Amino acid sequence: MLTTPIRIRAFSLFAIWLIWEVNAQIAWLVPEVFTPTSQIFAGLAEISVSPVFYEHLFFTIFATGFGFLIAVISGTIIGIALGAFRIFGRAMNPYIAAFASSPKIIFLPVVMSFAGWGTETKVTMAVIGAIFPILLSAYAGMLTINPVHIRVARSFNIKWYDLVRKVYLPSLRHPLLVGFRLGFGAALVSVVLTEAKFGESGLGFLAMQYYGLYAIGKMFSVLVILFALAMIANFLLDRFATRVPH
Amino acid sequence: MTQKKANAVLSVEQVSKSFYVEDEPPILALSETDLEVQKGEFVAVIGPSGCGKSTLFNIIGGLIPSDTGQIVVEGKKTNGPDKQIGMVFQEESTFAWRTVEENIAFPLELAGVPKQDRIKQAAHFADLVGLSGFEKRYPAELSCGMRQRVALARTLALEPQILLMDEPFAALDEQTRMLLGEKITEIREALDQTVLLITHNITEAVQLSDRVAIMSFRPGVIKRILDIDLPRPRGPETISSDKFGHYVGEIWADLREEAARGLRESERALADEH
Numbered sequence: 001m002l003t004t005p006i007r008i009r010a011f012s013l014f015a016i017w018l019i020w021e022v023n024a025q026i027a028w029l030v031p032e033v034f035t036p037t038s039q040i041f042a043g044l045a046e047i048s049v050s051p052v053f054y055e056h057l058f059f060t061i062f063a064t065g066f067g068f069l070i071a072v073i074s075g076t077i078i079g080i081a082l083g084a085f086r087i088f089g090r091a092m093n094p095y096i097a098a099f100a101s102s103p104k105i106i107f108l109p110v111v112m113s114f115a116g117w118g119t120e121t122k123v124t125m126a127v128i129g130a131i132f133p134i135l136l137s138a139y140a141g142m143l144t145i146n147p148v149h150i151r152v153a154r155s156f157n158i159k160w161y162d163l164v165r166k167v168y169l170p171s172l173r174h175p176l177l178v179g180f181r182l183g184f185g186a187a188l189v190s191v192v193l194t195e196a197k198f199g200e201s202g203l204g205f206l207a208m209q210y211y212g213l214y215a216i217g218k219m220f221s222v223l224v225i226l227f228a229l230a231m232i233a234n235f236l237l238d239r240f241a242t243r244v245p246h
Numbered sequence: 247m248t249q250k251k252a253n254a255v256l257s258v259e260q261v262s263k264s265f266y267v268e269d270e271p272p273i274l275a276l277s278e279t280d281l282e283v284q285k286g287e288f289v290a291v292i293g294p295s296g297c298g299k300s301t302l303f304n305i306i307g308g309l310i311p312s313d314t315g316q317i318v319v320e321g322k323k324t325n326g327p328d329k330q331i332g333m334v335f336q337e338e339s340t341f342a343w344r345t346v347e348e349n350i351a352f353p354l355e356l357a358g359v360p361k362q363d364r365i366k367q368a369a370h371f372a373d374l375v376g377l378s379g380f381e382k383r384y385p386a387e388l389s390c391g392m393r394q395r396v397a398l399a400r401t402l403a404l405e406p407q408i409l410l411m412d413e414p415f416a417a418l419d420e421q422t423r424m425l426l427g428e429k430i431t432e433i434r435e436a437l438d439q440t441v442l443l444i445t446h447n448i449t450e451a452v453q454l455s456d457r458v459a460i461m462s463f464r465p466g467v468i469k470r471i472l473d474i475d476l477p478r479p480r481g482p483e484t485i486s487s488d489k490f491g492h493y494v495g496e497i498w499a500d501l502r503e504e505a506a507r508g509l510r511e512s513e514r515a516l517a518d519e520h
Binding site (some may be wrong): 162166 | 327337
């Protein structure tokens with residue numbers, strides 16, 4: 001169905017392509033970087049048949065997904081704990097805020113010093129990137145839980161784990177979804193940055209390699225794939241969100 | 247102290263509670279309060295705002311501990327929320343992420359009742375509060391009065407002997423309030439329940455109760471207990487009768503000085519802040 005947002009979306013994509021292509025054809029703005037889109041499509045076609053590309057793709061998806069999963073579980077637990085024990089949450093708040101707003105790449109040397117050059121470092125970086133948005137949204141959500149829901153639950157002599165499962169978690173459904181989205185983006189950024197900087201595998205590494213070889217078309221095609229990856233993940237989270245009631 | 251009767255299903259014995267605020271003298275919310283409720287009785291506790299009604303509600307329900315005294319249900323001292331006491335809260339308290347049916351089945355779920363039985367029970371109580379046909383709806387799709395009935399059915403699902411209600415109709419309009427009051431009277435007769443209703447609404451107290459306990463403003467104690475000797479069911483004729491009006495007047499006469507004192511104190515507190 002062609003709804004208005006979809007039309008606007010399609011039009012803006014077309015407009016960007018047009019501006020890009022015109023710029024490349026008249027060789028106006030940094031033509032050596034903004035290469036004709038035909039080269040990007042050629043690059044896409046070329047790498048899509050190379051098995052090495054799929055290996056790199058797998059490494060990036062694996063590190064991002066695994067790190068994100070760990071961050072989802074631990075971030076949710078920590079956020080709930082901070083909100084459930086208010087004094088503890090208030091005490092820790094300044095530290096969390098400081099960590100959350102610092103660039104996560106500064107942790108890379110530390111992580112590398114004990115996780116090495118491989119997948120472990122990427123996964124750890126993904127966790128560090130994703131955990132803060134998740135735990136912060138869980139924590140913020142905990143502070144807005146309707147107190148009467150807790151009183152109702154307590155009047156039924158609820159056990160702590162049922163309180164978490166049947167009252168806290170469903171109450172947090174909206175803030176958690178926002179946190180998961182932001183967290184996934186952060187995990188992907190952390191992984192690709194790590195790969196680009198020090199990695200030996202993954203899409204970030206591949207993009208830097210093509211850049212080093214001056215294969216600009218292929219470099220952009222890797223970026224297009226990363227963009228697509230982020231969009232697919234968002235789409236899946238969206239699909240999941242529609243199954244959550246109100 | 248009131249005289250002990252053998253068949254009291256709920257007794258509040260010498261319950262006191264103070265609240266402490268930093269840098270301020272403690273507030274004595276309840277002072278050695280006594281109250282007995284007989285089996286099958288409908289008792290209303292009425293008092294001005296700030297008299298400790300809600301504190302009494304929370305203590306009887308086991309949500310907060312009292313400083314002194316005890317709550318006894320069927321001869322047994324309670325320790326925390328008691329299975330025989332079902333609480334209905336003033337605030338809108340349905341779970342937005344659960345359907346009507348799932349809301350009502352919530353306590354059954356906690357008790358480990360199998361799903362098939364839960365659904366059957368939920369349907370039964372939905373029907374009892376007049377929500378048959380709405381089982382699959384979410385609270386957002388219901389009116390305020392219907393949501394409060396969902397909350398009531400959820401409390402009834404565990405079949406508590408005593409229904410403890412804190413201004414359950416406060417958020418509703420007058421007409422819905424009256425109708426829901428009639429509904430509660432019906433349900434109570436059907437389930438043979440004992441009801442303790444906390445309220446600040448005099449008409450509501452007289453419409454529903456066998457006895458009305460009038461509380462004084464801070465510290466809260468039961469100042470007087472009034473028997474409401476009116477025939478049931480109490481339809482429009484009863485409510486418009488002289489006797490009904492007489493009860494309302496009598497309670498207001500008692501409540502007036504307490505409410506005035508409460509108002510004066512809260513205004514003074516506001517003045518002190520500036």
